[in-house]
Amino acid sequence: MFSDPRDYQIVFLTTFLGLGIMTRDWSIKPELILTLILSCCLTQLVLTSLLKPTENLLPTLKSALITSLGLSLLLRADRVSTMLLAGILAIASKFIFTTNKKHWFNPANFGIIIALILTPDAWVSPGQWGSDWWYLVLFFGMGGIVLKRVGRWDTSVAFLGSYALLEIARNIWLGWTWDVCLHKLMSGSLLLFTLFMITDPRSIPNARFARIIWSIAIAGLAFILRNYFYINEAVFIALFTISPLTILFDRLWLAPRFNWYYSELKA
Incomplete structure (x- = not known):
């Protein structure tokens, strides 16, 4: 239906945000969501106009909106100033930490880490989705559509598969019941991270083999x-720690760079 995979991401992340507010009784305030959206989009608009004046603004604003929705889903804070800082620095990181027109960090991930480090009221709630099975089906269904369009399903499979194997092995070693392991692996935040954050094609290695190694390293850490x-x-x-290795991996394993409008070209 959409030619740009980012349109799917915007629709799906907006759906998840609405479901979280309506069905999980999230306490996130509307002004905090609005702050994230405005700070991300305005920062993108200003920095693109100043530093990349020839670039088409509409696609970059789509990416900024995706970042703001990701932050709204995963980051929690009590103050507007915290969300403002997270939104501005998330987008600014794309312009500051970049090599060969490729940014080192996933912007939403950068905003989360900066907010956790620099502010006293930021936190991430890994259990905010609960473990209802229908969320699992919804996440995999919508996430699968995006991954098919982007062509980065290998990243999600390598990360979640290796992380699950480690958790299962530890569960067996400690003699725990399987519900403990399933509770960890069915976390909604973990699935959002797996399907929508770690797969950002502009901040992960270009080559498939490199992506698999990169994903396994993140899972292990x-x-x-x-x-x-x-x-x-x-x-x-x-993810924040391993992300800069993307630049090294792209030098070690050469592959075509991702293009949003030609994402059918698989590395």
């Missing part, structure tokens, strides 16, 4: 941080 350091934000910290 997230597993260690979550289970041995008891950090709830483990997956976001792991």
Whole structure:
């Protein structure tokens, strides 16, 4: 239906946000969501106009809107100033940390980490979706559509598969019941991360083999941080830490760069 995969992302992330507010009784305030949307889109507009005046603004604003929706779904805070900081720096990171026109970090992930580090009221709630099975079906259904259009399903499979294997092995080693493992793996936030954040084609390696290694490294680090350091934000910290390796991997394994309008070209 849409020629640009970003249109699917906008529709699906907006749907998830609406469902979270209506069915999970999220406490996020409308002004915080509005702050994220405006800060991301206005920062994108200003920086693109100043630094890339020949670039088409509409596609870049789509990306900024996706970033703001991702932050609205995953980041929680009590103050407008925290969301303002997260939104501005998330978009600014694309212009500051870049090599060969490719940014080092997923913008939403960068905004989350910066908010967690620099503000006293930011947090990420890994259990905000609960573990209802129909959320699982919805996430995989909509996420699958986006991944098919973008062609980066290997990243999600490598990450979630390796992370699940590590959790299953630990579960067996400790002799725990299977419901403990399933509870961890059916987290809505984990699935959103897997299907919509770690697959951002503009901040992950171009070559398929490189993406698989990159994803496994993130899964391994997230597993260690979550289970041995008891950090709830483990997956976001792991992505933030491993992301800069994308630049190195693109040099080691050469492959065509992703193009939003020609995403059928698989690396």
